[in-house]
Amino acid sequence: SKREENSTHAPIYMANPEVIWESEEISVLEEGCLSIPQQYAEVERPAQVRVKYIDYYGKEAELTAEGLLSHCVQHEIDHLNGVLFVDYLSRLKRNMMLRKVEKMKKQQVL
Numbered sequence: 001s002k003r004e005e006n007s008t009h010a011p012i013y014m015a016n017p018e019v020i021w022e023s024e025e026i027s028v029l030e031e032g033c034l035s036i037p038q039q040y041a042e043v044e045r046p047a048q049v050r051v052k053y054i055d056y057y058g059k060e061a062e063l064t065a066e067g068l069l070s071h072c073v074q075h076e077i078d079h080l081n082g083v084l085f086v087d088y089l090s091r092l093k094r095n096m097m098l099r100k101v102e103k104m105k106k107q108q109v110l
Contacts, residue, residue, distance in 0.1 A: 014053035022046035
């Protein structure tokens with residue numbers, strides 16, 4: 001069931017993941033990323049997605065995700081496509097956030 005898939009604590013191994021379905025319903029959750037330290041923003045994404053991938057054992061598998069798992073899966077697939085969560089923000093918000101990170105980097109170097 002969806003609930004069991006979303007409540008598991010075991011790692012999910014996905015090679016070549018691809019979103020094959022996404023809900024029209026939208027979910028908004030706060031996201032952050034190690035690529036942009038200590039910065040967080042609310043991101044809109046489809047509330048549910050179905051993902052096709054190759055599992056740990058080399059077999060084709062599918063997963064339907066919702067809630068936090070759905071956001072995590074989409075966030076990580078975005079990374080594979082060169083997209084960061086800040087790319088979903090307005091130019092103004094994104095630039096403010098990136099300037100803060102640059103300032104933090106400079107302060108740590110000095």
